[in-house]
Amino acid sequence: MDVDPSMCNGDxxxxxxxxxxxxxxxxxxxxxxxxxxxxxxxxKLPWSTETESGDxxxxxxxxxxxxxxxxxxxxxxxxxxxxxxASRGVIAERGSQGCHNASEGDGGRGRKxxxxxxxxxxxxxxxxxxxxTLNPKQKLAIAKRLNLLHRQVEVWFQNRxxxxxxxxxxxxxxxxxxxxxxxxxxxxxxxxxxxxxxAFKSPLQNVHHYKQQTMLTMCPSCQHAIVLRKIDSFHDTAxxxxxx
DNA sequence: AAGTTGAAGAAAATTACCTCA
DNA sequence: ACTGAGGTAATTTTCTTCAAC
Numbered sequence: 138m139d140v141d142p143s144m145c146n147g148d149x150x151x152x153x154x155x156x157x158x159x160x161x162x163x164x165x166x167x168x169x170x171x172x173x174x175x176x177x178x179x180x181k182l183p184w185s186t187e188t189e190s191g192d193x194x195x196x197x198x199x200x201x202x203x204x205x206x207x208x209x210x211x212x213x214x215x216x217x218x219x220x221x222x223a224s225r226g227v228i229a230e231r232g233s234q235g236c237h238n239a240s241e242g243d244g245g246r247g248r249k250x251x252x253x254x255x256x257x258x259x260x261x262x263x264x265x266x267x268x269x270t271l272n273p274k275q276k277l278a279i280a281k282r283l284n285l286l287h288r289q290v291e292v293w294f295q296n297r298x299x300x301x302x303x304x305x306x307x308x309x310x311x312x313x314x315x316x317x318x319x320x321x322x323x324x325x326x327x328x329x330x331x332x333x334x335x336a337f338k339s340p341l342q343n344v345h346h347y348k349q350q351t352m353l354t355m356c357p358s359c360q361h362a363i364v365l366r367k368i369d370s371f372h373d374t375a376x377x378x379x380x381x
Numbered sequence: 382a383a384g385t386t387g388a389a390g391a392a393a394a395t396t397a398c399c400t401c402a
Numbered sequence: 403a404c405t406g407a408g409g410t411a412a413t414t415t416t417c418t419t420c421a422a423c
Contacts, residue, residue: 300410
């Protein structure tokens with residue numbers, strides 16, 4: 138991975154204040170998520186082996202033309218940012234368009250977009266499989282490992298989470314559409330069935346009805362069936378009349 | 382104990398760069 | 403050479419959580 142010196146400019150700023158917030162974040166995540174054994178074998182996680190270093194001063198990217206001025210999201214690192222000459226600059230590979238200095242090459246007109254290398258993307262993907270969110274230490278470790286900025290790692294994970302969510306939404310949508318179709322069909326069939334029952338009272342149904350009635354009117358003492366007169370059947374009268 | 386405030390971080394929304402067909 | 407679409411890095415805004423007071 139080659140360093141692009143042209144990206145080293147004063148627009149990279151800030152660091153991450155690693156104070157009281159850090160343990161809190163670890164707790165918030167419920168500790169480190171479970172790591173799949175296969176991934177554990179393949180990935181050497183930087184935060185488990187490397188210590189913090191001067192990267193705490195690592196700058197983060199900032200839009201060259203920022204008419205609104207710095208926002209809150211920009212500044213958590215500003216209090217400890219080094220002078221521009223001390224910033225690392227962007228190391229990532231860029232596209233075939235060539236390298237531009239984000240602030241001087243285009244007269245401060247707009248941001249330039251880097252393209253992460255395959256290696257960087259793969260590594261970030263691997264990390265994402267294990268942790269969809271990172272604490273500051275992890276961000277710094279990954280950034281150091283990939284020669285990126287803390288902010289770039291942060292942004293990548295934010296965008297990656299967004300992509301995941303979007304894809305999941307698409308999957309959910311498809312599933313719900315299928316479920317909706319199924320329920321619609323089910324509903325249609327049930328309606329059909331109801332219509333059939335209404336239109337066609339089979340003898341079987343009447344027998345069933347009759348049996349229900351006779352059971353309800355069974356005499357508890359002699360087990361003789363007493364059929365209520367309510368039921369409009371000639372058997373009713375006969376049965377009742379035979380009963381003592 | 383309950384309310385307020387500020388910091389930090391994530392989500393959501395948006396912008397803009399870059400590549401490719 | 404031009405163009406539009408898609409992918410994605412980067413930015414901005416909004417929301418949530420938590421600690422300190």
